[in-house]
Amino acid sequence: MIRTPLRPLARILEARRRGENPDSIERENLRLRHEAMRDKSRARAETRLLCLGLAFFTAFTVIGARMGTLASGQPMEPRSALAGTEISANRADIVDRNGRILATNLRTYALYAHPKDMIDPARVAVELEKLFPELDAETLERRFTDGRSFMWIRRKLSPEQMQAVHDIGDPGLLFGPREMRLYPNGHLAAHILGGSTFGAEGVHSAEVIGMAGIEKAQDDRLRDPGHPEPLALSIDMTLQSTVTEVLATGMQMMNAKGAAAVLMDVKTGEVLSMASLPDFDPNDRPQPLLTGDPGDSPLFNRAVQGVYELGSTFKIFTVAAAMDLGLVTPDTIIDGKTPLVWGRFRIKEFQNKNYGMQTVAEVIEHSSNVGTARIALQIGALRQQAFLRSLGLFDPTPVELVEAPGARPLVPTKWPEIVTITTSYGHGMSASPMHLAAAYATIANGGVKVEPTLLRRDVPVNGPRVMSEETARNSVDMLRSVVTKGTASLAEVPGYEVAGKTGTADKPNPQGGYYPDKVVNTFASVFPASDPQYVLIVTLDEPVETTLPTPRRTAGWTAVPVSAEIIRRTAPLLGLRPIAPEPEPDHLLAVRN
């Protein structure tokens, strides 16, 4: 580059000669040089801007075009995704506490038709009727030929049926994949599982939605694609099967029309087994009854929905409340002379017995109505209500079944003293066996409230304290003496120290009053009494024991032997060792010592 000097000597000399200022030449040249520099840098900046603009334009065009193709194209699964992060489209399985399957999915196919593609609708209709007797050939043919272009034929096909439909060989018959919910154990735990049905249906898939029980209550969890791992219940399948078997036998022997049992872990509140008979097959859920009492339907879950007057099983709550308030001790003498007259009511004992003066422990042993009523009158209505409420007997149980929130206990709206008296021995107020199980579990758990659950929990609950540990201990001891000395002697299972309370309640007649010969028998038991771990509630609906000429309807003869057999069979399965009886004292040694 040739650089123009700022003070060219020729021009300077020329200017000096003419007497001009040579500095103006320098300034002029400096100006020219600056202008040239400015022009050059402007041109360079313009080029840069253009390049940058082009780059941005290209980048945005490419991104825009890609977005356009993504938006307008067919969606495609990413083919190079890493394994292990997949989202499951299936409904999660339901397993028992040991991981054994209670509900799972099976791939099956639905059958649908494109009648316009059909070659010989008449033959297809006849062939289909041969395969599926419930279809009618004439109706099918009419529907195939009335101009529609799509119709469903069957929701589920077995592989053999699918092959047979394939063999018809008509291009108008098509199959859509389906996930079918399968309950491999049939009737077992039917009321807990509930059942499922198809929700929105398309050709390529259909959603499976819960219909009842835990399938409906936990529907969101089971359908959540982020939780493909199975849902573990607190139920133990072996126990459930044993309890159901023994209960069914007992129900048959006692001529009952229904039965329910709840077996609960008192530390965690986990329901290990919950049976209600009669039951049903969740794979083929029956239709609900349209007429008559819905309580007679096999769909009715007696353990949770069956809100019954539970009778004398409530007496222990009255006594526990009184002991916790410091009003009585197990040795306090209570006046039990009959009848107790209260206004126009006369409170009497079963079979018109008269126990006279008795201790509080004997009130429970004898199941004395009058004694309990006297204790309840000491407690008073408000404190009695507060205690029952703290045991959860006024609210629906929190178990994870869709039926549970609807099973609200029937509590009298007004609470005059006569209600205090009747509620003290379990009449006038109704609750479900599950409520009773939770309340007994609270006593057995040393007075710390237990909330029942159907989901596996493993850790002990840390609920609020409802009664003192001493009260709970004394209550369990009283329940134990009911079995050793009182009304539930048939519940003695050697080695398991069963403690419990019987309850016989007359069934209310919908027309008013009570049926003379219909009862609900309940046995609420806790075992082993020295370190309570499990609570078992057995309820029989309208049982009658007929081995003697006079029929017997008290719980001591019906629900108690059934409970004893259930404990005898389930306790070994629960891993409970029978407690060895105290060794006979050696007389020789005793004398020598």
Place this chain on the structure above:
Amino acid sequence: MRPVLYVASFLAVMALAFWAYRENYATQQLLKDVSALNRQIGGLRESLAIQRAEWAYLNRPDRLRELVNVNFDRLGLLAMTPEQFGTPEQVTYPPDPLFGMMIDPNAAQDELIP
């Protein structure tokens, strides 16, 4: 010098183009393999689910109970009851093999000397 550079860069571009072409097809092949494997995994998962369902169905308590009843003559299986729990006293104490040899040296020698 300059023509050599031109030729070299042209050859480099051709080589890179060839490499990219091959990589492209190799990638497509791998993607195809992956999706085939995924399909296979899906199929196996499905059959696993069917096997598990079948296993659960065959092991349902009702069926097992029936089998126990049918095969009672051969197996003699009974329900678990509390009586089946034993006490430690009912178990005979196993003889200590070492100690047994020491207190009965004749028997041990009999075995050693044929």
